[in-house]
Amino acid sequence: MYQFLVSFTVRPEHRDDFVRAAKKTARDSLANEPGSHRFEVISDEENPDLFYLNEVYADADAFNAHAGGPYFAEFFAEAGAYAEGPTWLMRGNVIGDRAAA
Template sequence: MYQFLVSFTVRPEHRDDFVRAAGRTARDSLAHEPGSHRFEVIVDAENPDVFYLNEVYADLEAFETHAGGPYFGAFFAEASAYAEGPTWLMRGNLVGDNATAR
């Protein structure tokens, strides 16, 4: 499985907008993209202006399908107006016995 963690810094007056946009992307991606397995929106414990997206896909190809799809594009079209990022914090493939999709 292909996984990554990215961060965004969001202007304070747009935190709710970011959460809504990311949540909508998560919902739509998980419902309509078979290779999407997890899409979590996380707020930093110390800085409420920093958000993380923790995503898991069946493989790199599934992520590339997501990145070329309508939900990804709509999210960036909106969020780029008030958020800086993404900053890639981690990306790679799961290894070992837990590497199979469930």
């Protein structure tokens, strides 16, 4: 499994917009991209303007398919207007996973 964690800093007046857009991307990706396994939208417990996306894909190719797809493009077309990021915090393959071999 290929997994990563990214962060976004969102302007306060657009927090709800970011959550809506990210959750829509999560729903659409999980429903329509066979290699998408998990897509979590997480709010930071100390900074209300900081959000994390924790995503899991079958492998790097599945992530690349997601990144080249319509849901990714729609998300960045909207969120890019009011959010800074992504800042890559972690990415890689789960140890011992066959997809990492």
